[in-house]
Amino acid sequence: MMGCKDYFDQVASQWDAMRETFFSDRVRDKAIAAAGVRKGEVAADIGAGSGFVTEGLLREGLKVIAVDQSQAMLGEMRKKFSLADGVDYCCAGVEDLPISDESVDHVFGNMILHHVDSPPGALREWARILKPGGKLVITDMYEHSHEFLREEHHDRWMGFEGEHVRQWLTEAGFSRVMVDSVGENCCAQSDCGSESVEIRLFVAMGEKT
Numbered sequence: 423m424m425g426c427k428d429y430f431d432q433v434a435s436q437w438d439a440m441r442e443t444f445f446s447d448r449v450r451d452k453a454i455a456a457a458g459v460r461k462g463e464v465a466a467d468i469g470a471g472s473g474f475v476t477e478g479l480l481r482e483g484l485k486v487i488a489v490d491q492s493q494a495m496l497g498e499m500r501k502k503f504s505l506a507d508g509v510d511y512c513c514a515g516v517e518d519l520p521i522s523d524e525s526v527d528h529v530f531g532n533m534i535l536h537h538v539d540s541p542p543g544a545l546r547e548w549a550r551i552l553k554p555g556g557k558l559v560i561t562d563m564y565e566h567s568h569e570f571l572r573e574e575h576h577d578r579w580m581g582f583e584g585e586h587v588r589q590w591l592t593e594a595g596f597s598r599v600m601v602d603s604v605g606e607n608c609c610a611q612s613d614c615g616s617e618s619v620e621i622r623l624f625v626a627m628g629e630k631t
């Protein structure tokens with residue numbers, strides 16, 4: 423059976439078009455606004471895919487460490503940003519990052535939390551690389567019951583309760599924790615076309631103490 427990495431390798435060249443059908447640029451805009459980024463800062467884009475969040479951060483003048491386990495996704499990003507300075511492409515698992523402690527100003531993760539084995543463990547790992555005062559911003563799906571997303575999109579978790587995310591962030595050492603609706607949905611259709619769903623998205627933010 424195909425695993426998560428193989429799945430994203432396979433869809434990498436179509437991911438930008440797929441992503442546009444799932445959710446809009448406003449998700450990225452909300453995430454970047456929540457962090458309050460400044461030109462010249464360094465951010466990690468966790469589960470960066472083909473560079474959806476990275477693109478917005480480059481536009482704001484940040485340097486980005488783009489982390490993904492799919493070489494094909496990173497390859498798409500390299501093509502897209504071939505003329506841009508400031509992207510460090512990092513092929514790695516997001517639950518054990520080859521990034522030094524307290525080395526980045528911001529960590530972003532759009533639609534990656536539902537893929538990791540241990541969400542609380544991943545949040546602790548992402549906290550590790552943040553400088554004190556640095557911001558973590560996660561955007562993902564609220565809890566849902568659409569099983570086909572596990573089978574067809576290799577999702578590990580069927581979204582999250584906002585209260586759980588808030589608790590994990592607090593336990594991972596974040597202060598000023600905020601979990602709120604993005605006001606946008608993730609829209610997906612099952613391969614057989616029998617299910618068409620809209621799942622509410624949340625934005626979660628914490629500041630490393």
Ligand SMILES: C[S@@+](CC[C@H](N)C(=O)[O-])C[C@H]1O[C@@H](n2cnc3c(N)ncnc32)[C@H](O)[C@@H]1O
Binds near residue numbers: 431472
């Ligand atoms: C749903 S896509 C989101 C991509 C991008 N953040 C976006 O918004 O378009 C999830 C990405 O996370 C990557 N991924 C999933 N699990 C991973 C893991 N354990 N380690 C590293 N990357 C992972 C996949 O290869 C894929 O590119």
